[in-house]
Amino acid sequence: MTRALDSLKGLFYKARPLGAAVAALWVSVAAAEVVSGAQLPDGSQKVGENRYRAPHDFEKTLEYYKSVYPAGTFPRRSVVNQPGVKAVHIVNPSGKNFEGLNIYEANDEVRIYVVPLQAAPASAKPAKKSEPKSGKKSR
Template identity: 95%
Template sequence: MTRALDSLKGLFYKARPLGAAVAALWVSVAAAEVVNGAQIPDGSQKVGELRYRAPHDFEKTLEYYKSVYPASAFPRRSVVNQPGVKAVHIVNPSGRNFEGLNIYEANDEVRIYVVPLQAAPAPAKPAKKSEPKSGKKSR
């Protein structure tokens, strides 16, 4: 009597369609570029320091960021909503590596700006009076 677990039938595993879809999504997110800790969609073109041109339209870019940075953990706020211009700011609540992302559409282009951390100003050090090292006063 042969048990099902002892047979070679399980040797050839077929992936389920849902598993393949999840794996494809994971690969697309994992292939994204990371800039200062922020993910940039795959296929984006660098156009300046911390500025990128997104490969998709505004809505698809926002969908991408909804999957990468869920709205429940990364608050969003509308920056601009004028004719021809849309902009959304995604806040990085951890405050590590980057402050947030600005995603905006203008002139039929979607751009992404990684908002860098603002360097805290260094505390002012009190100026010391210079005294001669030998302890003698100079003339």
């Protein structure tokens, strides 16, 4: 009698391509760094306040963000498209932690800027009506 482990069925198993792709995506997303609530590609390097150098080219960085922030939920708009410069803004519709992301390529380098929340302007206190200094009330 042959046990299931002794059979040759296991030798002919092929991994499903979709499952492998999902697993690879999950691993790449799980390893990513989060800054101010915004997810950055694994391997991003900090170059300034809220500014990071992406490890891949512009197209691969945009593909990464399509998987992390779907275009249907996180609107995108082209900021600039000039010779040598490309830029896309991804809006954070929840408005929590960060306003959005700017992804841009210039001088053969891809950068990511995490747009911080704008500080709410201090609400001006309503000016008190000044009463006349004389003892008479104005009519």
